[in-house]
Amino acid sequence: MDGLAPNSPISVAKNLAPDIAARADEIEDARRLPADIASTMASAGLFRMVLPETLGGLQTPPAELLQTIEILARADASVGWCLMIGSTTALNGAYLPHDVASEIFADPDTITGGVFAPMGKAVSKGDEYIVDGQWKWASGSANCSWLVGGSVVIEDGTLLTFPDGSPNHRMMIFPREDVELIDTWNVAGLKGTGSGDIAVKAARVPKARSVSLIVDKPTVEGALYAFPVFGLLALGIAAVAAGNARAALEDVKTLATSKKAPGAKKSQAERAAAQIDLAKAEASLRSARAYLFDAVGAAWDRAEETGQIDIELKADLRLAATHMTRTGAEVCRAAYDMGGGSSVFLDSPLQRRFRDAHTATQHMMIAPPTYELTGRVLFGLPTDDKTL
Secondary structure, three states, X not given: OOOOOOOOXXXXXXXXXXXXXXXXXXXXXXXXXXXXXXXHHHHOOHHHOOOOHHHOOOOOOHHHHHHHHHHHHHHOHHHHHHHHHHHHHHHHHHOOOHHHHHHHOOOOOOOEEEEEEEEEEEEEEOOEEEEEEXXXXXXXXXXXXXXXXXXXXXXXXXXXXXXXXXXXEEEEEEEHHHOEEEOOOOOOOOHHHOOOEEEEEEEEEEHHHEEOXXXXXXXXXXXXXXXXXXXXXXXXHHHHHHHHHHHHHHHHHHHHHHOOOOOOOOOHHHOHHHHHHHHHHHHHHHHHHHHHHHHHHHHHHHHHHHOOOOHHHXXXXXXXXXXXXXXXXXXXXXXXXXXXXXXXXXXOHHHHHHHHHHHHOOOHHHOOHHHHHHHHHHOOOOOOOOOO
């Protein structure tokens, strides 16, 4: 027995994983998360893991959040990705006025999604914004009842700026009926995420229904909300990478146990070269995952003790997330190579794991520039930590 409650997110994910894994081909072919899977996940509370308890959320500690995402990503990376996006987007509820957040999350099966990047334009008009824009990479949007879109703010014809001179931008929150979904998602990896474009035209958004994750502060208390928002998103990406890489190694072990070269008496698993390659990949994955959860544990302890996380721990979270995501891709590449010629066929799970892993590495939260950002902190140099 693992001691987990039957309705804990981890237990729920473990119960859902076999059915999701069995539908991996269907999910990829659909190029979106099937509505029935999304509904089941929502009903089980998985999209409310970081939502405050005061709003009916679970306020789940980060380590449990990551393990839950990891389990579903092991079943199918696209499903894990949609869970990561939906659950972390719900973090907006901790920054909104309680009455506004209560309206958005009144339905316990609400799923939120959208895009942080400021690709829209919000013109200030009285107590609301008039918003126009189109956003790329809106994962899981087809199943959402509320969507967000980052937008620069225009007031009296002037682009507002932050104190450092960069454009002032806020996330605008739209009901689904105000948003056009545009199917642009024809990609190599993470096909099942349905990460097409979303767009709005002259959408009216009350100012209270917008959030700045740069300057706004949480309206609720709790160690979870001391975690950096962008760091938590990066950690979620890393959890997807960890689950996907673990599945790739399981897939290659299954293949190597039964696969023999033409005329050979021994399976691939009995060859020294395959044994060495698998051992190296296993060590890489375990090491990166251990660093990830060690960094999360240290930050969580500090948040519980002091209610805040210092810049060194924030940098460690981001570095661990980037390292895990990129190591996960390397592990999937190793598994792909070990699979030999069978890996190139589209019906090979190693093919999908390889493509999913290398698509995940393109997210800006774990992109190569994060090494520069975290390296500045390691050197003790002055660092702008608002996007850590």
